[in-house]
Amino acid sequence: DLTPSMEDYLEMIIRLSDQQGYTRVNRIAESLNVKPASVSKMIQKLSQKSYLKYEKYGMVHLTAKGQQIGEYLLERHHILEELLKTIGARGDLQREVERIEHHISYDNFMILSDFLDFLKDNPEILRQFHQYKQNKK
Amino acid sequence: DLTPSMEDYLEMIIRLSDQQGYTRVNRIAESLNVKPASVSKMIQKLSQKSYLKYEKYGMVHLTAKGQQIGEYLLERHHILEELLKTIGARGDLQREVERIEHHISYDNFMILSDFLDFLKDNPEILRQFHQYKQNKK
Ligand SMILES: [Mn+2]
Ligand SMILES: [Mn+2]
The missing domain is CATH 1.10.60.10 (Iron dependent repressor, metal binding and dimerisation domain)
Structure with missing residues (x-):
């Protein structure tokens, strides 16, 4: 149920996540060379699908499900x-x-x-x- | 300089072409499951790039260049x-x-x-x- 673009985001998020399993909207935007607004939109979709949690200060945390699929990707x-x-x-x-x-x-x-x-x-x-x-x- | 869609068309046209190296717009439309109008549009583009010639009665002839790339694809x-x-x-x-x-x-x-x-x-x-x-x- 993941589109190629969603896969790219999850792959990049796990690349960027440190041991605690989180990164930030701005880092994702820089790394994928897209605007922060596009990242926010995609983050919302991935959050609705329970792959991650979007928290204050632009922090993006992968869920266990997101971590698993991200590692696979x-x-x-x-x-x-x-x-x-x-x-x-x-x-x-x-x-x-x-x-x-x-x-x-x-x-x-x-x-x-x-x-x-x-x-x-x-x-x-x-x-x-x-x-x-x-x-x- | 070929897009994936152009490549799909050339690949299908050569599949459909008989020994004389031609097929018809309608057969291309059926085989690619698209509307004849979409085929005509693409045929025009490929004709401008000298891959084929579009003739009367919906006949599509590959040029030598189109034949060569089609065979490769x-x-x-x-x-x-x-x-x-x-x-x-x-x-x-x-x-x-x-x-x-x-x-x-x-x-x-x-x-x-x-x-x-x-x-x-x-x-x-x-x-x-x-x-x-x-x-x-
Ligand atoms: Mn990749
Ligand atoms: Mn093919």
């Missing part, structure tokens, strides 16, 4: 970026991952995550792939 | 879907690929394509991955 981003990097993808991977991450189902993400673990545990496969590409040229 | 779709399927992804892959394909750079697509060839040429790696997942459970 952040991990999904890191793992997709690392998987692409691992097989040799280059360029603005941060940006590419920002755009694809929302469209991968949970089940398929788990498979991609297992596949990354598999490649990390079997480094000879990447050496073999590198050799394969050389031979193709 | 179709191949990109097929390869991304096959790569996901190959490592075990399931569910509505058609839909997932529709949403991610536009955001992968040409260079990184080439790497993913090489990686798929590599996996197809080395089927023991997929067996090893399958075993790896079993052992994890």
Whole structure:
């Protein structure tokens, strides 16, 4: 039930939250490069869906539910970026991952995550792939 | 310089084009589940960019440039879907690929394509991955 934009906010909020699990509207606005008014609007929506609590002085606290999904979204981003990097993808991977991450189902993400673990545990496969590409040229 | 929507149109037009390289506005509208008026609008834009020619009786002809990019877009779709399927992804892959394909750079697509060839040429790696997942459970 989360839109790509909501996912981006939750991912950023958890990035910005310290150990106590909170950040501020202004920091979110700066980090996502949007106006504080847009952040406030989205914060209201996410608060209605019980992902966070909006408190005085612009403080934003994730709920347990928000913390859980935020951690998943952040991990999904890191793992997709690392998987692409691992097989040799280059360029603005941060940006590419920002755009694809929302469209991968949970089940398929788990498979991609297992596949990354598999490649990390079997480094000879990447050496073999590198050799394969050389031979193709 | 192509938007995701333009890419979807070119991909569909080449799917629908027969050996003579043409299709019709109505068939495009049906296949993309949009109104003929929307198709006409997009056809105009793509014609201005020299990807196709719009002729009488609603006939749409790809130019050599349109044919070339259309073939790339179709191949990109097929390869991304096959790569996901190959490592075990399931569910509505058609839909997932529709949403991610536009955001992968040409260079990184080439790497993913090489990686798929590599996996197809080395089927023991997929067996090893399958075993790896079993052992994890
Ligand atoms: Mn992200
Ligand atoms: Mn497609």
